[in-house]
Amino acid sequence: MEKIDFCPVCGKNNFKHILSCLDYTVSHETFNVVQCEFCGFRFTNPRPVEKEIGKYYESEEYISHSGTKTGLVNKVYSIVKKHTIKQKVKLINRLTRQTKTINKNLLDIGCGTGDFLSTCKKNGWSITGIEPSELARKQAKEKNNIEPLIPEIFFEITENRFAVITLWHVLEHIYKLDQTIEQIKNLLIEDGVLIIAVPNCNSFDRELYGTYWAAWDLPRHIYHFTEKDIKNLFSKFDFTIQTVLPMKFDSFYVSLLSEKYKTGKSNFIKGILNGLKSNINARKKKRGYSSQVYILKKNNILNIK
Numbered sequence: 232m233e234k235i236d237f238c239p240v241c242g243k244n245n246f247k248h249i250l251s252c253l254d255y256t257v258s259h260e261t262f263n264v265v266q267c268e269f270c271g272f273r274f275t276n277p278r279p280v281e282k283e284i285g286k287y288y289e290s291e292e293y294i295s296h297s298g299t300k301t302g303l304v305n306k307v308y309s310i311v312k313k314h315t316i317k318q319k320v321k322l323i324n325r326l327t328r329q330t331k332t333i334n335k336n337l338l339d340i341g342c343g344t345g346d347f348l349s350t351c352k353k354n355g356w357s358i359t360g361i362e363p364s365e366l367a368r369k370q371a372k373e374k375n376n377i378e379p380l381i382p383e384i385f386f387e388i389t390e391n392r393f394a395v396i397t398l399w400h401v402l403e404h405i406y407k408l409d410q411t412i413e414q415i416k417n418l419l420i421e422d423g424v425l426i427i428a429v430p431n432c433n434s435f436d437r438e439l440y441g442t443y444w445a446a447w448d449l450p451r452h453i454y455h456f457t458e459k460d461i462k463n464l465f466s467k468f469d470f471t472i473q474t475v476l477p478m479k480f481d482s483f484y485v486s487l488l489s490e491k492y493k494t495g496k497s498n499f500i501k502g503i504l505n506g507l508k509s510n511i512n513a514r515k516k517k518r519g520y521s522s523q524v525y526i527l528k529k530n531n532i533l534n535i536k
């Protein structure tokens with residue numbers, strides 16, 4: 232295990248322990264989350280060392296990697312996934328139409344089995360994927376004829392520049408956080424779009440489910456972001472949030488899973504109802520949605536007088 236001595240967002244060193252929580256999907260070990268006393272950022276501490284985290288992804292239930300479709304929750308997830316991929320590509324096309332960029336290079340960090348990239352390719356994008364899991368890379372090749380790069384190669388890219396860089400539920404897993412954002416900044420064209428989707432630690436479903444909240448997903452999620460944390464983290468690298476968009480299906484998925492963790496069995500109706508409540512409360516109390524998409528852009532020095 233690795234103890235973190237400095238806040239990954241603000242660099243200060245005073246933290247308070249806020250919760251202990253089980254890894255429900257793989258190891259059934261307990262992990263801790265601390266909160267920075269200075270900036271309020273929440274992160275897993277201590278956390279498994281990077282070279283040992285691989286074993287915490289080895290589960291049939293960890294479907295973002297294995298693509299299995301057993302069980303009701305997973306079936307629903309699979310149907311919704313197809314729909315959300317279409318929405319994601321639509322969003323990218325809309326955002327890049329606004330900037331009128333001729334660069335059609337897109338980089339997806341943590342591309343998994345490449346389903347999103349495959350749809351991007353069909354929409355005329357020249358695609359590159361990065362994926363740490365060997366199994367997921369193998370499935371990307373078999374299923375989508377895509378050959379993702381390993382993360383080590385990502386830091387060696389110097390030639391290519393990208394109009395769009397996406398991290399769909401990936402940032403909360405990344406060990407080399409500063410180094411990754413720095414490289415993203417290098418690889419993004421000046422008016423390029425950075426798209427980050429992460430769970431929202433301020434959401435109604437987080438408050439409702441407490442330690443059973445599925446999006447803690449310890450120890451795989453090593454950071455637990457709010458909108459303020461994303462703003463603080465990316466401002467260090469001269470990025471500004473342009474827009475925050477909801478991921479309305481995630482509240483249902485997270486509530487269904489959380490319900491299962493809490494009671495030991497699936498409760499479809501309750502999960503759906505609590506997902507709905509989360510979406511309603513997101514708007515009412517401005518806590519934000521269960522998961523959110525942050526559209527970020529580099530601060531253009533030429534525009535600052």
Ligand SMILES: [Zn+2]
Nearest residue numbers: 238241267270
């Ligand atoms: Zn901090």
